[in-house]
Amino acid sequence: MGGxxxxxxxxxGLVKTFGTTRALDGLDLTVTPGxxxxxxxxxxxxxxxxxxxxxGMLRKDAGDVRLLGGDPWxxxxxxxxxxxYVPGDVxxxxxxxxxxxxxxxxxxxxxxxxxxxxxxxxxxxxxxTKKGRSYSKGNRQKxxxxxxxxxxxxxxxxxxxxSGLDPIMESVFQEYVERFRADGGSVLLSSHILAEVxxxxxxxxxxxxxxxxxxxxxxELRHLTRTSVVAELARPVTGLAELPGVHGVDVEGSRVSxxxxxxxxxxxxGLLHGVGIRSLTATPPTxxxxxxxxxxDDIATExxxxxx
Amino acid sequence: xxGATIFLRAFLRRDRWHYxxxxxxxxxxxxxxxxxxxxxxxxxxxxxxxARSMEGNTAFIAMAGPARALNTIGGQVVWQATAFGAIVxxxxxxxxxxxxxxxxxxxxxxxxxxxxxxxxxxxxxxTLVDALLANLVLGVLVAASLVAFPLDATDSIAVGAGLTxxxxxxxxxxxxxxxxxxxxxxxxxxxxxxIAVAYGLRAIGDVGNxxxxxxxxxxxxxxxxxxxxxxxxxxxxxxxxxxxxTGTAYVLFGRRDFGSGLWAARPGPARAEPALSSAFGxxxxxxxxxxxxWTGGVAxxxxxxxxxxxxxxxxxxxxxxxxxxxxxxxxxxxxxxxxVAIATVALIxxxxxxxxALRPKGEEDDGRVEALLATGLxxxxxxxxxxxxxxxxxxxxxAGGGLGLGLGYAMVTGDGGRIAPFLLGSLGYVAPAxxxxxxxxxxxxxxxxxxxxxxxGVGLGVVMVFFGPVLHLPGWVQGLSPYHHLALVPAxxxxxxxxxxxxxxxxxxxxxxxxxxxxxxxx
Numbered sequence: 001m002g003g004x005x006x007x008x009x010x011x012x013g014l015v016k017t018f019g020t021t022r023a024l025d026g027l028d029l030t031v032t033p034g035x036x037x038x039x040x041x042x043x044x045x046x047x048x049x050x051x052x053x054x055x056g057m058l059r060k061d062a063g064d065v066r067l068l069g070g071d072p073w074x075x076x077x078x079x080x081x082x083x084x085y086v087p088g089d090v091x092x093x094x095x096x097x098x099x100x101x102x103x104x105x106x107x108x109x110x111x112x113x114x115x116x117x118x119x120x121x122x123x124x125x126x127x128x129t130k131k132g133r134s135y136s137k138g139n140r141q142k143x144x145x146x147x148x149x150x151x152x153x154x155x156x157x158x159x160x161x162x163s164g165l166d167p168i169m170e171s172v173f174q175e176y177v178e179r180f181r182a183d184g185g186s187v188l189l190s191s192h193i194l195a196e197v198x199x200x201x202x203x204x205x206x207x208x209x210x211x212x213x214x215x216x217x218x219x220e221l222r223h224l225t226r227t228s229v230v231a232e233l234a235r236p237v238t239g240l241a242e243l244p245g246v247h248g249v250d251v252e253g254s255r256v257s258x259x260x261x262x263x264x265x266x267x268x269x270g271l272l273h274g275v276g277i278r279s280l281t282a283t284p285p286t287x288x289x290x291x292x293x294x295x296x297d298d299i300a301t302e303x304x305x306x307x308x
Numbered sequence: 309x310x311g312a313t314i315f316l317r318a319f320l321r322r323d324r325w326h327y328x329x330x331x332x333x334x335x336x337x338x339x340x341x342x343x344x345x346x347x348x349x350x351x352x353x354x355x356x357x358x359a360r361s362m363e364g365n366t367a368f369i370a371m372a373g374p375a376r377a378l379n380t381i382g383g384q385v386v387w388q389a390t391a392f393g394a395i396v397x398x399x400x401x402x403x404x405x406x407x408x409x410x411x412x413x414x415x416x417x418x419x420x421x422x423x424x425x426x427x428x429x430x431x432x433x434x435t436l437v438d439a440l441l442a443n444l445v446l447g448v449l450v451a452a453s454l455v456a457f458p459l460d461a462t463d464s465i466a467v468g469a470g471l472t473x474x475x476x477x478x479x480x481x482x483x484x485x486x487x488x489x490x491x492x493x494x495x496x497x498x499x500x501x502x503i504a505v506a507y508g509l510r511a512i513g514d515v516g517n518x519x520x521x522x523x524x525x526x527x528x529x530x531x532x533x534x535x536x537x538x539x540x541x542x543x544x545x546x547x548x549x550x551x552x553x554t555g556t557a558y559v560l561f562g563r564r565d566f567g568s569g570l571w572a573a574r575p576g577p578a579r580a581e582p583a584l585s586s587a588f589g590x591x592x593x594x595x596x597x598x599x600x601x602w603t604g605g606v607a608x609x610x611x612x613x614x615x616x617x618x619x620x621x622x623x624x625x626x627x628x629x630x631x632x633x634x635x636x637x638x639x640x641x642x643x644x645x646x647x648v649a650i651a652t653v654a655l656i657x658x659x660x661x662x663x664x665a666l667r668p669k670g671e672e673d674d675g676r677v678e679a680l681l682a683t684g685l686x687x688x689x690x691x692x693x694x695x696x697x698x699x700x701x702x703x704x705x706x707a708g709g710g711l712g713l714g715l716g717y718a719m720v721t722g723d724g725g726r727i728a729p730f731l732l733g734s735l736g737y738v739a740p741a742x743x744x745x746x747x748x749x750x751x752x753x754x755x756x757x758x759x760x761x762x763x764x765g766v767g768l769g770v771v772m773v774f775f776g777p778v779l780h781l782p783g784w785v786q787g788l789s790p791y792h793h794l795a796l797v798p799a800x801x802x803x804x805x806x807x808x809x810x811x812x813x814x815x816x817x818x819x820x821x822x823x824x825x826x827x828x829x830x831x
Binding site: 052055056057058059076077078080081083084085087089090091092093094095096097099100101102103104105107108109110127128129130131133134144157 | 414490491493573575576577578579580584585590593594597674675676678679680681682683684685686687689827828829830831
């Protein structure tokens with residue numbers, strides 16, 4: 001299992017240009033069966049472009065793209081029966097009701113599970129008799145979510161699916177995604193809501209300027225960054241700042257706080273242990289810190305520019 | 309009224325092209341009547357004869373208004389232009405009001421603006437002033453064009469002033485409609501119905517019970533009797549009711565919540581009917597309303613032409629120009645006239661065909677295609693279903709026009725024998741209409757943003773049918789229009805060759821467009 005040929009989504013070196021802009025510049029992405037894969041990146045990084053190539057809306061300029069074992073461009077309609085897509089900005093037909101759109105999209109995908117349709121409409125508190133033009137942003141999103149989650153598919157492609165949903169509806173959504181994974185489904189989830197990604201995703205890919213800059217499980221990604229440590233010690237510690245991988249040491253009497261590269265955590269705690277630990281909190285990096293680390297460069301360079 | 313002037317300036321800027329086109333359209337409507345009447349009859353005796361024939365034609369009176377002083381140019385202008393002019397002013401007002409009130413609320417843009425430091429009524433007031441000004445421009449230009457013609461100045465000014473006041477009346481009713489309904493579409497439905505009822509009341513009133521005409525703002529406009537004993541007091545009726553309607557709109561505006569109407573939106577079905585789930589069923593559902601609307605409109609136009617019956621000769625006179633335009637082809641005057649009438653109705657119907665062919669572009673621009681094409685529906689099937697809807701719709705609309713002509717003729721003359729030839733003649737124009745649809749499809753597939761150029765084809769068709777023979781354009785120029793090649797039924801016998809060749813060209817365009825669409829990026 002886990003071999004390249006078994007992957008649900010397999011992208012190697014994908015390039016897509018619009019005129020002179022290079023929206024995707026050698027992007028790699030792999031989604032394996034049964035995983036929820038978080039797809040992170042700032043606005044304009046190329047997330048939606050990648051998804052549109054995967055759905056056969058856009059034609060790739062270079063690279064290899066495999067979706068469910070097929071070619072997303074040539075076999076589009078056939079492959080689409082096995083997946084459901086929720087865009088981040090759902091546009092409905094002004095004179096069709098939400099219920100009609102759910103049925104339409106569901107049937108075009110090959111059929112709806114009637115019980116689940118009923119259940120989802122109830123859980124999402126959606127009024128299916130309203131016309132498309134009178135739905136709010138969040139309710140338009142619910143229409144697409146119900147249509148997607150009520151179909152029996154192998155893959156969910158979700159492009160910022162919860163934009164406009166309130167926190168209660170967001171947790172309903174998360175519950176159904178977890179259920180979908182428990183039933184063996186795979187998910188590609190593009191999102192800005194990092195708490196959502198942390199809760200749902202097994203693996204994460206972070207993209208920037210059309211390239212994948214980091215990919216792995218959350219644990220692996222955390223390993224690459226620093227853990228913050230705050231400790232109350234028996235007596236003042238010396239030599240902590242000289243340890244490799246330790247940064248930002250701040251000693252106030254017997255209280256010490258610092259950051260340490262996660263692989264070096266053991267040595268640092270060992271030193272503290274020698275001095276005598278009264279209390280200790282070690283905080284792993286949040287996804288937000290991971291994210292900011294990858295996109296913080298812009299801010300850092302801007303600051304430098306201001307200083308000089 | 310904090311902010312109203314800022315809004316107004318923004319509105320005027322956004323509307324400057326609307327102002328221009330509506331004003332040009334309305335002025336042409338009035339001015340062209342004066343010009344054409346003058347060119348039509350060579351002697352006053354002919355004019356008198358035609359006038360008598362018009363006065364006796366009930367269908368004409370129902371369509372245009374009470375017959376007064378029809379043997380004068382001024383009387384003809386009032387008769388032929390005022391009812392339609394009022395409709396033009398009404399539609400302009402309705403669209404201006406809708407665009408700045410309901411449509412803005414629906415899109416949420418208005419919320420952004422209202423949250424800034426402006427008074428609650430600022431956008432409503434700016435909309436009102438915008439529409440009042442637009443109607444004023446309309447009236448002034450119409451009056452000025454008639455004075456310049458030259459017609460009697462006072463009466464010309466009355467014609468323009470009445471038009472402005474009619475527009476103000478419909479501005480008021482449109483503002484009320486915007487408060488009652490909760491969507492732009494239903495607002496246009498209500499405001500449009502007011503215009504239709506106003507026209508209908510005076511139509512029935514003018515041929516039957518005159519009291520009904522006095523219930524209609526268009527009746528009040530025509531009741532001013534410009535060029536036939538002008539009186540001003542009916543204008544006061546228009547002014548006072550316009551004021552009352554506007555006041556009502558302001559009161560209602562204060563009683564409703566932002567984004568909602570006083571009438572609650574009606575819920576629709578919670579489930580989709582099975583037919584909606586096929587590609588064609590879905591495409592048809594999206595265009596159904598438009599097909600029915602166009603069919604109704606074109607059929608009414610056909611009825612109007614048809615109800616001229618055999619009076620053609622006296623009506624169009626025997627000037628060379630009218631003969632050149634109407635007697636294209638070998639047949640007699642009546643057949644020649646109806647051949648041109650069928651072509652006219654068919655050119656109007658082409659408006660449906662082109663707008664229907666551009667529908668896929670609208671769907672793509674509005675971001676509704678992606679979700680559909682991410683299902684088991686393939687691009688080809690999606691677009692083919694749209695093509696099929698355009699083809700079926702075009703046949704239905706043209707059949708409506710042909711039947712309207714035939715039935716109108718049958719009603720006036722009692723001769724049903726022309727229903728079938730008119731219908732077949734009209735259906736012949738399916739071929740050139742589909743060439744334009746094919747062109748739209750081709751452009752949509754290759755360079756989507758150029759697809760609207762297909763409208764140029766309709767314009768070309770209009771110019772060639774009406775001005776081609778008068779301007780004596782070289783054959784190859786006239787041949788650029790797909791409408792030029794068909795036989796002018798019933799003046800000429802139907803010819804299969806051009807019909808089939810045009811269909812083949814349409815199919816070629818359409819298939820190329822389809823192939824190109826299947827290969828390009830969808831946004």
